[in-house]
Amino acid sequence: MIPWIKGQVSRQAHVDLPPNTFEEEYARSGFSGKYAHLYRSAPPVGWTHIEGDLKPRAYDIKLRSIKSQHLLEGRMPLLGNQDVVVSIQPLDKPMSYFFRNADSDELYFAHKGSGRLETDFGPLTYETGDYLYIPRGTVYRLDPKTASEFLLIESASEFQFPDKGMLGQHALFDPAVLEVPDPSLGVTTMTQASSYELKIQREGQITTVHYPFCPINTIGWKGTLSVWKLNVRDIRPISSDRYHLPPSAHTTLVAKNFVVCSFLPRPLENGDPKAMKVPFYHSNIDYDEVLFYHAGDFFSRSGISHGMLTFHPQGIHHGPHPKAIARTNQQQNTNEIAVMIDTRYPLKRLEQSNRIEIEDYWKSWM
Ligand SMILES: [Fe+2]
Structure with a gap:
């Protein structure tokens, strides 16, 4: 399909964004279907309040004090x-x-x-x-x-x-x-x-x-x-020197209606100063996203440490934390190890998840 183009856009996805814009990838089927890149004047995670149940959530397994x-x-x-x-x-x-x-x-x-x-x-x-x-x-x-x-x-x-x-x-x-x-x-x-x-x-x-x-x-x-x-350590991730690959490039296993991906140490997009090094903003139109942080330095997220798990449900945005965007220019590599589970249908929060939830995670972009 030939893409429509309206207003100010970048020539290629994730490269050389129009000045003072934030790119959102609005895409079906976990970034493999129809898409639009939206160039916004403010990041879609710049909220001040959220009322209601739909919000990014984080859990810390170190908080488990009550027996399962x-x-x-x-x-x-x-x-x-x-x-x-x-x-x-x-x-x-x-x-x-x-x-x-x-x-x-x-x-x-x-x-x-x-x-x-x-x-x-x-x-x-x-x-x-x-x-x-x-x-x-x-x-x-x-x-x-x-x-x-x-x-x-x-x-x-x-x-x-x-x-x-x-x-x-x-x-x-x-x-x-x-x-x-x-x-x-x-x-x-x-x-x-x-x-x-x-x-x-x-x-x-x-x-x-x-x-x-x-x-x-x-x-x-x-x-x-x-x-x-x-x-x-036996998984050898692919990377591109000039193009930010979508998460599907890191798929380890697939099952009916969900995938498991492994994010592993790899060089960043060092071959073009205009290529994005951090994930674009997105709202997971068709997938819920769970990320477990195992080891290394999670440079695109501040306040995230080993043994934490984030849950980004369909319908509300996430993307890099503001401090991470500033940090990326100095980074040549990522040494993170994380496991991602993307599910086609919404995940329910199960009863015990409340016990280890970090209440203010949704404020971390503010
Ligand atoms: Fe994501």
């Missing part, structure tokens, strides 16, 4: 809809039971700690920065070696890798780096018990099944479906 009331130890669901539930899960001692999620595929992201994941396919060790994928129906148990904190993404549909398109099949990471478990490396560290508990989640309810033997007892397996792990 979830049926599973420590699991604290924060946001969810019919497609996906986002939780945090601290774990400082081995699980005393085995678990099978019959509702969802699970994707853990290890924010802190290290340890062992025991599964029907064998054990894997884990460390900070690992994604751990557990397909729906797999029995597993986590045995932390050091106190661990996870971001947990439960998906009602199967996680898939995105189509790499023009970048080729080895882009972002070579699938050969995925590590799968080997049952010859042992079964469980659970000391000899006379009875083993398996908790099964189905339609949100837990059923406990008791066995006289360990429910993980596979001696071999073959096939194309397995648990796997992927550390973010």
Whole structure:
């Protein structure tokens, strides 16, 4: 489609904006559909008050002082809809039971700690920065070696890798780096018990099944479906020296009605002083956006630190903080590590999210 052009605009998106303007990308389908660039005389986040429920929100997992009331130890669901539930899960001692999620595929992201994941396919060790994928129906148990904190993404549909398109099949990471478990490396560290508990989640309810033997007892397996792990250090992000790439360039996994992206250390747009280095303003017309800040320096956001999670729902703008725009000229690289979950349908704030919400986050652009 040929774009219409009215008034003062830049020749190309995200480059050489008209003087004293702020660019907003107003776009369908998570920036891949029809679009308009709006050049505004003030940033759309320059509000003074917000009355009502729709506002940018932030959560800090360091604030969790009240014990989670979830049926599973420590699991604290924060946001969810019919497609996906986002939780945090601290774990400082081995699980005393085995678990099978019959509702969802699970994707853990290890924010802190290290340890062992025991599964029907064998054990894997884990460390900070690992994604751990557990397909729906797999029995597993986590045995932390050091106190661990996870971001947990439960998906009602199967996680898939995105189509790499023009970048080729080895882009972002070579699938050969995925590590799968080997049952010859042992079964469980659970000391000899006379009875083993398996908790099964189905339609949100837990059923406990008791066995006289360990429910993980596979001696071999073959096939194309397995648990796997992927550390973010093995993801090699793409960047452009002269063009600010959209978040979709950082997609790690896709599922029905949501995507998971990894923002990783990379050079900024240093090849043209007129190219934007910070994200453009946007209001997520078709997607809710959740960002978990794992490590590094989040230069486009002030007041954000490790272990925080922001929630930018559809319909209200966000973009760089004013101080960040001033800072960007000195930056040549970003060293941030963050996990983003973009959902096609609105996320509900779940009951326990109130406990760790940072009330004044929406004021941070003022
Ligand atoms: Fe965004």
